[in-house]
Amino acid sequence: MSFVTVDAPRPHVQVITLNRPERLNAMSFELVMPLYAALEQVGADNSCRVVILTGAGRAFCSGLDLEDAGFPPNIEELPMSRIAIRAMETMSNLIPAMRAIPQPIIAAINGPAYGGGFCVSLGADIRIAGASATFRAAGINNGLSSTELGISYLLPRLIGASRASEILLCGREIDAAEAERIGLVSRSVPDEQLRDTVLELADDICGYSAHGVAMTKKVLWSNLESGSLTQAIDLENRNQLLVRMTTDNLDEAIKARREGRKPVFLD
Numbered sequence: 001m002s003f004v005t006v007d008a009p010r011p012h013v014q015v016i017t018l019n020r021p022e023r024l025n026a027m028s029f030e031l032v033m034p035l036y037a038a039l040e041q042v043g044a045d046n047s048c049r050v051v052i053l054t055g056a057g058r059a060f061c062s063g064l065d066l067e068d069a070g071f072p073p074n075i076e077e078l079p080m081s082r083i084a085i086r087a088m089e090t091m092s093n094l095i096p097a098m099r100a101i102p103q104p105i106i107a108a109i110n111g112p113a114y115g116g117g118f119c120v121s122l123g124a125d126i127r128i129a130g131a132s133a134t135f136r137a138a139g140i141n142n143g144l145s146s147t148e149l150g151i152s153y154l155l156p157r158l159i160g161a162s163r164a165s166e167i168l169l170c171g172r173e174i175d176a177a178e179a180e181r182i183g184l185v186s187r188s189v190p191d192e193q194l195r196d197t198v199l200e201l202a203d204d205i206c207g208y209s210a211h212g213v214a215m216t217k218k219v220l221w222s223n224l225e226s227g228s229l230t231q232a233i234d235l236e237n238r239n240q241l242l243v244r245m246t247t248d249n250l251d252e253a254i255k256a257r258r259e260g261r262k263p264v265f266l267d
Contacts, residue, residue: 021057043101063115
């Protein structure tokens with residue numbers, strides 16, 4: 001049984017499913033390593049334009065498997081100090097791996113997204129929550145730190161420092177309605193509409209230039225780390241010129257508008 005599956009429900013869209021429902025898709029190394037492989041697979045698929053990430057069963061991802069997480073690969077003859085840091089880095093580097101693929105990732109969040117699962121949802125470019133979705137930074141509840149897998153960097157930038165601090169310090173549960181209200185997710189929908197909603201959103205994105213979408217994702221992530229408005233604008237300027245000067249997309253958009261049809265972007 002594969003703990004991560006990849007399927008293509010329609011052209012140009014790939015769905016990565018965390019498939020360990022009996023453990024609420026808890027993050028063991030047996031799940032995390034196939035997830036890396038799945039991201040690499042879809043990232044290298046030139047026909048894929050949008051990736052959807054979701055969980056099988058009644059959870060998105062319940063975080064680290066506290067009963068049996070296993071061990072990271074390639075640790076033979078290493079002392080425990082090096083095994084420990086390798087284990088942490090193997091888990092946390094999932095977020096840069098999600099950022100690195102050219103396709104935008106839509107997280108379809110069904111049920112609990114706790115601890116590391118909460119963090120993984122933040123690695124997506126867009127988050128859509130089913131009504132059953134709940135979020136919790138569970139580390140603090142377990143006597144640890146809530147800061148892991150980049151959450152102390154991403155969460156304040158997504159919802160503001162005060163709200164992020166409350167969530168990370170108090171360890172309380174956030175339901176789908178509150179997640180939408182504070183901007184943690186783009187929207188919440190009834191659970192039975194979640195799959196159709198994210199597929200429709202994926203179809204919308206697929207209608208645009210794959211190159212333009214990929215470059216937009218790249219700049220959005222880069223400018224989360226930008227130190228100034230000027231730096232951000234400089235990057236945007238070069239990005240926009242690159243797409244304008246190396247494709248006929250804008251000319252096609254103008255022509256299609258005049259002819260009353262949808263543009264076909266060939267990049």
